Amino acid sequence: MPNNASPALVPLIMTRPRAASEGFVDTLPENVRAQLDPVFSPLIDIIPMQSDADIGSQDSAVFSSRNGVEAAPEGNGRAAYCIGPTTTEAALGKGWNAQRVGSDADSLVETLQALQPEGCLVHLSGKHTRGDIAGRLSQSGLNIINIAIYDQILRPLSDEAQKVIRNTPRVIVPLFSPRTAAQFINSTPALHSVGIIALSTAVAREIPANEVYSLNVAAHPDAQAMGAALAEALTRT
Secondary structure, three states: OOOOOOOOOEEEEEOOOHHHHHHHHHHOOHHHHOOEEEEEOOOEEEEEOOOOOOOOOOOEEEEOOHHHHHHOOOOOOOEEEEEHHHHHHHHHHOOOEEEEEEOOHHHHHHHHHHHOOOOOEEEEEEOOOOOOHHHHHHHOOOOEEEEEEEEEEEOOOOHHHHHHHHHOOOEEEEEOOHHHHHHHHHHOOOOOOEEEEEOOHHHHOOOOOOOOOEEEEOOOOOHHHHHHHHHHHHOOO
8 A cells, every 4th residue: 555644844943033034934945845844943133223323325335134224224315235135125125226246245345345435334234243344344445334233132942943853853954144053053952853054154164063964055145045955955864
């Protein structure tokens, strides 16, 4: 008699803020989503610090994440230089004359160093940043300041997520930042069943590779490449 039982769904533990996590899951191809059981356990809360950042009418913004855009004032047609398509789209939607100038901090810095935009640049960021964007651009002669307009408060892994990790032979965990990766490692009850999908080598460096079920690094630091790495991980036993 043939076995017609459906294969068990693989838990997908999402650690980004809820809206961003749901957005990522929605971007996955239907055949990939059909194999997954999402568990939402945000490890970071985004808390706006100030919404009245002092940005002159001739100043240009630098956005390294969508969170910065959401915490920033309306663009009113001012220029913005952004990392990645999601951040660029969000900035356009908030009235900034936004252009994508890189996929990560390094490529953004390199592009702006080549462009040498005039006027003052304002990097509207979180309290915790990586890549020293403002410092590196300032050293290259650009007029730039950094204003932290939101904080990223760490949260523990939820009881539900911890239970899933303890009681499931395999789970998949996409991790999008080194800080979130470190928090996950510190919060998880066990690692032997955890397949990590890391956004970048910087994220992967926070993972003890010999202790996890698997560790995949996205080919590019964006959601599309993360989805492709996740789909590849599902094909492995």
